[in-house]
Amino acid sequence: MEEHTRQKSWFSRNWPWVVPLGGCLTLIIIFFVFLGSVIFGVSKAFTNSAPYQDGLTKAQQDEYVVQMLGEPIETNGLMSGSLKFENDEGSVDISIPIKGPDGEARIYIVGTKQNDTWTYSELYVILKENNETVDLLWGEGQNKN
Template sequence: MEKTENELVLRKSWWSRNWKWFLPLTILSILSFGFILSSNVAGSTTDIIQAYSDNSLFEGAIQKANSNQEVLKIIGTITPLDQLAILEGNTSYSTGYNSVHSSVRIQGTKTKGKLDITAFKKGTGWAYTKIVIRIKNSKEEITVLD
């Protein structure tokens, strides 16, 4: 009979096999997270989240725009904003979320444009100080409220 030797195969630990990619990735993740927290990106992210949750800001502005005859003539009736329009837009709130400047894309029954809003908090609603619609193709502006 032939003798066989059973060898015990030792496997390296997870850390000794993967440290070359895990360590740099961890350091990069920590640095990226720190950069986001220390920059204005964090502020604009919270502004977008606030705008996303505050539909009344945009609904009121669209309602005022839809009552303007020039808007109806050129753009048509503006449809309610989809949530992606708010995320794609540019919104910036004051420190206490008492005032806001926002620009979002809109879709009318005739053409597209951008809705620019400036407003301040009044009770539980918004008081608009400026509503302007910029028409996409003609570069024309319609001042709804100034």
């Protein structure tokens, strides 16, 4: 009579390395999903802030910036800098990359928030092509440099 030895399943033979590797991969995936959601949440909070929206709107409405970059002007990556606010007070010092069909630039915004109102001490665009500065506060009672 022939005896058949039953062969172990793939998992039975390989579980000593599959289980730890699977656990580590699961933890790595969870970490990156968490990190992505944090970055997305922070980015969304910045892009919905009044200084960000004000700066982008002013750049899109400035005739010279539109002439140099073309239309439509839209964001071109993640902003950098700091945005702090709590209740009725805060401060902003950010840089927003923008682009149009004809070029790229960065919007720079520096200001404070008091009594729930943002006041900007600096709001300008630096055009990437020629490094020219365009003051977006000009015409609002601010002195042009």
